[in-house]
Amino acid sequence: MNAAAPAQSFAGRQALRVLIIDDEPVDRERCVRFIKQIPGVDSNVIGVETIAEADQQLRLGRFDCVITDYHLSDETGLDFAAKHHDDGDPPIILLTGNGSETVVLEALRTGVADYLIKSSLTANGLQRAIQNAVEKSDLRDSVRARNETIARANQTLQKRSNEIQRFYHTVSHELKTPLTAAREFISLVVDGVAGDINDQQREFLVHAVDCCDQLAMHFNDLVETARFETGKLQLQRRPGRIEKVVLRAVFSVSAQANDRGVTLLHHLPPELPDVYMDDGRILQVVANLLTNAIKFTEPGGRIELTVTRADADHVQVSVQDSGCGIEPEHLDHIFERLYQVPRAEEHATGGGLGLGLCIAKEIVELHGNRLQVTSKRGQGSTFYFSVPVAHPHLPNPEETFQ
Ligand code: ADP
Numbered sequence: 001m002n003a004a005a006p007a008q009s010f011a012g013r014q015a016l017r018v019l020i021i022d023d024e025p026v027d028r029e030r031c032v033r034f035i036k037q038i039p040g041v042d043s044n045v046i047g048v049e050t051i052a053e054a055d056q057q058l059r060l061g062r063f064d065c066v067i068t069d070y071h072l073s074d075e076t077g078l079d080f081a082a083k084h085h086d087d088g089d090p091p092i093i094l095l096t097g098n099g100s101e102t103v104v105l106e107a108l109r110t111g112v113a114d115y116l117i118k119s120s121l122t123a124n125g126l127q128r129a130i131q132n133a134v135e136k137s138d139l140r141d142s143v144r145a146r147n148e149t150i151a152r153a154n155q156t157l158q159k160r161s162n163e164i165q166r167f168y169h170t171v172s173h174e175l176k177t178p179l180t181a182a183r184e185f186i187s188l189v190v191d192g193v194a195g196d197i198n199d200q201q202r203e204f205l206v207h208a209v210d211c212c213d214q215l216a217m218h219f220n221d222l223v224e225t226a227r228f229e230t231g232k233l234q235l236q237r238r239p240g241r242i243e244k245v246v247l248r249a250v251f252s253v254s255a256q257a258n259d260r261g262v263t264l265l266h267h268l269p270p271e272l273p274d275v276y277m278d279d280g281r282i283l284q285v286v287a288n289l290l291t292n293a294i295k296f297t298e299p300g301g302r303i304e305l306t307v308t309r310a311d312a313d314h315v316q317v318s319v320q321d322s323g324c325g326i327e328p329e330h331l332d333h334i335f336e337r338l339y340q341v342p343r344a345e346e347h348a349t350g351g352g353l354g355l356g357l358c359i360a361k362e363i364v365e366l367h368g369n370r371l372q373v374t375s376k377r378g379q380g381s382t383f384y385f386s387v388p389v390a391h392p393h394l395p396n397p398e399e400t401f402q
Contacts, residue, residue, distance in 0.1 A: 010127075011134035013064065015042040018130065019057055021068040021080065022095070023049040027118065031067055031095075034123040035130070051075040055083075063090040065130050065137075069118070070096045070103060078103070078110050085111040087144055091133035095121070113137065161230045168226035172219045179219075183212035221355040225337060228362045235278040235366050239390035242275045242282070242315055243268050246307055249286035253294060261299030262321075264290070267306045275315050276390035277367060282317075285360040285371070289319040289383045292356065296381070297323030310386050314369070318384035326375040335361040335371065 010016060018035055022028040028047040035043050046063075048054050051074050054066070066084070068077035081092045091113035096103050098117065107115050113133035116125060188194060190205045197205070227233045250266050257264040286305070293303045301322040310316035326334060330341045338354040357371070364371040364385040375381035 010038050010041040011064075011131045012138060013041065013134070015044065016065075016130075016134075017044045017061070017063045018046070019054060019063045019066045019090070020045060020047040021049070021051065021054045021066065021072060021077065022047070023069065023073050027069065027095075030121070031126065034121075034126045037123050038127055038130075049073070051080045054080060058084065058090075064134050065093065065113075066090050067093045067095060067126075067130075070094060078106055078112075081107065081110040081112045088141075091137040093126075093129050093133055165226050165230045165232070168223050172223045176216060176219050179212055179215055183209055183216075186212070218353050221353055221359060224359050225355050228359070233362060233366065235281060235363075237276055237278050237367070239274040239276055239392075240279045242272060242277070242307060242317065242387060245277075245279050245283045246286055246305060246317065249283055249290055250305060252287055253290045256291065257294050257303065260294050260297070262294055262297045263302045264294075265302070265304045267304065269308060272307065272309065272315060274390040274392075275387040277387045278363075281363045282367075282387060285363050285385065286317060286319070288356040288360045292352075292383075293319050293321035293323060293381070295352070297321045301380075313389050313391075314386035315389060316384055316386045318382055320380065320382040322380040325377045325379050325381055326373070327377045331373060331375060334373070 016035070016038065020028050020031045022031065028049075032045045032047060035045050046057060048057060049072075051072055054068070057063070058066075066080075068080055070077045072080075077092075077094050081094065084090075084092065092111075094103075094107045094112045094115040095118045096107075096115055097119070104115055113136060114129045116129055186205050186208050189197060190202055190209065224233065246266060246268065250264065254264060290303065290305065297303060303319065303321045306318050306320070308316050308318075324343070326341055330339075333339045334341065335357050337358045339358075340352065340354040361371045367387055369386045369388070371383065371385045373381060373383045
């Protein structure tokens, strides 16, 4: 018994449908013969004499390839190619009488897949040209299909990203408004506006106000994260004094440090240049690093904020603590959204959402630098970043590119 012959294919096809446009019956028949000789392929070749008939055939069904003569009774082969070079149209091979340069150039410009000179046409040459044209066209189709898939995925992502942004805004607005109101009413009671309260009641209500503030901060973090993830976090940079920002940050957390029983020190060199920054945002970064340092340092510990001139173009801010430190395997992840180092201790997360460092990193990067950390478990951590010096007579980095 004979073993079945392996199925052959031609340009990835077992069946090939070709349209030939030529008003010379002999030439047409020759092309049909050459195509029928392709081994292992079921060829279906249709021959027509005019472009009008060819247009009709294309309307009726799909072809893998079209071969057209240049001179035809109604139009030229190039006119035909010009009408049929859209996505999904079959590749076109032009047969020219003499290979004149003008025709060839025009043919390539029109987008024909190949051209062959009629007088020297061979079976091999025609088959190779068809194979190349079909393979190239398939490749183009698959690239197009992939691009369409990517474009669709992109659209979906864009839509989701807008939805997330809207969701964060709605949540933030809907929750923050009543939260702010609740905080104000509690504050009124604390201030005695609604009558006398005893010390214990005051203590509880002050705690309630703190909780409202903490919640408001978390909402802000969520909205900020959504903002930079959708590319909407923008800086307002101008030359400013880093000392002022650092001192404001220290002031804003000093009560917290005090309550926690940690010493907070700061070191500022006497002369610092102006830096080019969004001072509100840099304040946010420094305050976040200090808050973390306080959260993750045990009572009796020490935090030092140091500002130095790193080099001619940068001022560096570092926050060093003597706290619990971070294991090496977590160091790369702490800047990721929502990442918190898993800890066994009580109050291990310090009540955060795991967004602060991610936002801080983004802000420092928008200033053209990196937020970095060195740390050892049990030996404290140092977070540091640089801000660019504002050179009065030079354009600042992004102004150069505008
Ligand atoms: P959050 O503090 O709100 O949890 P962050 O993004 O600011 O979020 O920090 C992410 C995590 O990095 C923290 O949960 C903590 O595990 C770790 N971390 C940050 N700062 C320090 C620090 N100074 N010392 C020890 N761990 C820290």
